[in-house]
Amino acid sequence: MNITIERADCTEFETPLLAVKIFEGDDPLVGPLAKLDERIGGQISDLRRRGDFRGKEDESLVLYPASGALGAERLLLVGLGKREELDPERLRRAAGTAVKEAVRLRVRRLSTIMHHAELIDERITLPDAARAVAEGAVLGSYAFTEMKSPAEPDEERVEVTDFVILEKVEEKAGRIEEAAHVGGAVARGENLARTLGNLPGNVATPTYLAESAQRIAREHGLVCTVLGREELKREGLEALLAVSRGSDQEPRLIILEHRGGAEGEKPLVLLGKGLTFDSGGISIKPSAGMEEMKFDMCGGAATLGAMQSIAELGVKANVIGIVPSSENLISGSAVKPGDIIGSHLGKTIEVVNTDAEGRLILADALSYLRRFEPAAVVDAATLTGACVIALGNHASAVMGNDDSLIEELREAGQRAGERVWPLPMLPEYKEQLRSDYADIKNSAGRPAGAITAGWFLREFVGDFPWAHLDIAGTAYGDGKLSYQVKGATGVPTRLFVEWVLARSS
């Protein structure tokens, strides 16, 4: 999707579809909305008076202006909810709604206005609004079609190729353009993460993820390093190797480097779980819903997506993305409950449950990444079912060893519309990981399962600020938000990029 800014008047501009956003309640129509309303004989105010269009969030309605009344062939009203509740997320959703309507109407070209005078007050700046609108539009245009046969021409999904923001004032147009460029890049990274997440386990193998990382590096100017089985053995990533032992697919450790900061400046590190299919191993999962475990690499997918966005934006910071990748399967050589394995750090681990594999591959990556002397590390992983029980699908859990980093992530998540909520890392929880036979065991049972998983990771973290995001409840879903579809959400790509941008500004 191309996002462009046109210096044109919205009543005159020729477009198959013009989308305008309207608040709930009886806010008077002002500015361009009042002008549009007048040109179509007061239809908008009439609809509002009758209560046929209330302006509620996600509400939308298409109007067909009399011929010649407007440059636009169709006028789409999109509800924004209450004025006093306006935030970037509402605009992201409104843009998603508009793009989905355009797809339904089989319209390839969609125009809109920023309504700066009416919408934007001290609650939200013009650049924040423009960025959110661009994100919502690009995210809303996403569809996962890679694995379907082409449809009949008349049933084929129409793609919205052009998204045009109309702004007459030059200075404003410039600021909108800059912010929309950021939003577009962030959303394209998130859409990439969605596709990697949605691809099935037989396609998106560790080798495939590594090849995708190499392609991203080639196309966007990143440095990519991939460790295969032999290198992993040489480097001693024994926990990652143990998890992959039951699989015919070779494991990978994927490293993407963006060198946008000064030489010698400590890097920010993003780390993502890249478990391409989690059967549970010998501690096998129930078959109902097991197909969803192709999404167990969504943390890794978001890491790759965020690295693409960061490179595209030329962020002025050194950023490293790391993805340990493996399958968790079953064979005569698979790791068994009770096995005691080594790790990159040297700690011995009693594997009491082979389904607690994510923490094993992340532990090795956390230990390995010390060599980069990170300024801070944030990992994202579909790590525990317990997290889904604790927070459901509306927020990811955040834990870590540094309160100010956790606060930074909370704020970045709020701005990005990918919220995180802290769980308490009380030292007492760590006791549950004591093993009778090894240095630590990999599962501490059901109580506080998300926190004990966090504590397991923490035992492998070096001397740097670190935070862990459990995205088990947010990485994929039914696609309830207007800018989502069923399947991988791309979470936390936007949060990752937002955090890096905040750190580098």
Ligand code: BES
């Ligand atoms: N990938 C799963 C966690 C998960 C569960 C993600 C549901 C998304 C939805 C992880 O590897 C896992 O199996 N965790 C176990 C840990 C337990 C054995 C300590 C879990 O949560 O049951």
Ligand code: MN
């Ligand atoms: Mn598992």
Ligand code: ZN
């Ligand atoms: Zn898993």
